Amino acid sequence: MKTSLEHLAERAAAEGLLDVAYATVDSPFGSLLLATTPRGLVRVGLPTYDPDETLEELAARISPRVLEAPARLDDARRELDLYFAGRLTEFDLAIDWQLTGGFREKVQRVIGRIPYGQTRSYTEVARSAGNERAVRAAGTACGSNPVPIVVPCHRVLRTGGALGGYGGGLPMKRALLKLEGIL
Amino acid sequence: MTALPPFQNLLDEHAADVMGVLRGAVGRADAEDCFQETFLAALRAYPRLDDASNLRGWLLTIAQRKAIDHHRANGRRPQPVGEVVEVAASDPEPDEGIWAAVGALPPKQRAAVALRYACDLPHAEIAAALGCSPEAARRSLHEGIKRLRKEIG
Numbered sequence: 001m002k003t004s005l006e007h008l009a010e011r012a013a014a015e016g017l018l019d020v021a022y023a024t025v026d027s028p029f030g031s032l033l034l035a036t037t038p039r040g041l042v043r044v045g046l047p048t049y050d051p052d053e054t055l056e057e058l059a060a061r062i063s064p065r066v067l068e069a070p071a072r073l074d075d076a077r078r079e080l081d082l083y084f085a086g087r088l089t090e091f092d093l094a095i096d097w098q099l100t101g102g103f104r105e106k107v108q109r110v111i112g113r114i115p116y117g118q119t120r121s122y123t124e125v126a127r128s129a130g131n132e133r134a135v136r137a138a139g140t141a142c143g144s145n146p147v148p149i150v151v152p153c154h155r156v157l158r159t160g161g162a163l164g165g166y167g168g169g170l171p172m173k174r175a176l177l178k179l180e181g182i183l
Numbered sequence: 184m185t186a187l188p189p190f191q192n193l194l195d196e197h198a199a200d201v202m203g204v205l206r207g208a209v210g211r212a213d214a215e216d217c218f219q220e221t222f223l224a225a226l227r228a229y230p231r232l233d234d235a236s237n238l239r240g241w242l243l244t245i246a247q248r249k250a251i252d253h254h255r256a257n258g259r260r261p262q263p264v265g266e267v268v269e270v271a272a273s274d275p276e277p278d279e280g281i282w283a284a285v286g287a288l289p290p291k292q293r294a295a296v297a298l299r300y301a302c303d304l305p306h307a308e309i310a311a312a313l314g315c316s317p318e319a320a321r322r323s324l325h326e327g328i329k330r331l332r333k334e335i336g
Binding site for chain 2: 004005007008011012015017020022055056058059060063064065066067068
């Protein structure tokens with residue numbers, strides 16, 4: 001039987017009032033915050049980020065109609081579980097890019113196409129996004145990726161193979177690269 | 184202007200209060216329906232809300248309106264208790280007449296009357312919901328009742 005709040009989330013969605021649905025899900029690295037709009041996955045909050053702050057940011061930047069509605073994130077959760085188990089190499093999830101834009105978005109879309117088990121350098125990513133000299137901006141774009149893991153910014157390394165940075169912390173970046181057989 | 188918090192915060196913090204108040208106002212069986220209507224109405228209006236300083240009061244005010252709607256729709260059920268019902272004892276259509284008259288009161292009085300009799304809140308809570316002093320809440324309630332007595336007589 002559905003709880004009162006599940007019922008409310010469903011009715012809100014049916015009336016077009018559920019602008020941002022979110023869920024917290026377990027991962028080998030800690031809790032992930034997943035958020036979706038009717039257009040697609042809009043935010044993956046890594047365990048290093050405070051979920052309350054992330055939700056406040058979503059309320060301010062997208063809409064204050066933010067509700068916990070785990071059912072809306074079933075697909076994303078299922079694919080992430082399979083990915084962490086090493087049984088999924090390509091996500092098939094719609095992405096809502098509205099939290100990004102401009103050159104950052106170009107870079108992030110390029111990163112979204114780096115295949116599983118491969119890496120690119122910040123320079124290569126900058127070049128593919130149309131500006132080879134904007135290496136620093138490419139690094140910023142990785143750091144501000146709204147949907148990490150699904151858009152695999154962990155596959156971007158320094159020229160020469162040094163890890164570079166990661167919003168979820170370097171141990172997580174290293175573990176993801178190991179999972180994909182890169183390290 | 185204070186930034187509006189994620190709507191989920193309102194549910195986490197005030198759902199139990201809203202449900203409690205509605206159970207008192209419309210009874211256990213119908214409270215769930217009114218609860219859904221209250222939060223859907225709140226969600227609908229939320230992005231346009233320009234004062235986020237008293238969200239609990241805002242929600243309770245919506246809840247009292249939903250309780251009034253409920254009583255109007257169930258005109259013959261003598262649910263609300265207290266003074267208002269006594270006033271209406273001679274009225275052939277008690278609830279309907281009263282809640283229509285309540286609905287016609289000026290906003291502060293209407294809210295005070297409904298929070299007192301439909302939601303069964305004490306004066307201090309009504310004051311908190313309306314964002315005024317307990318004394319001002321008492322006054323709104325008193326004036327509302329006086330006016331109702333005159334109208335329904």
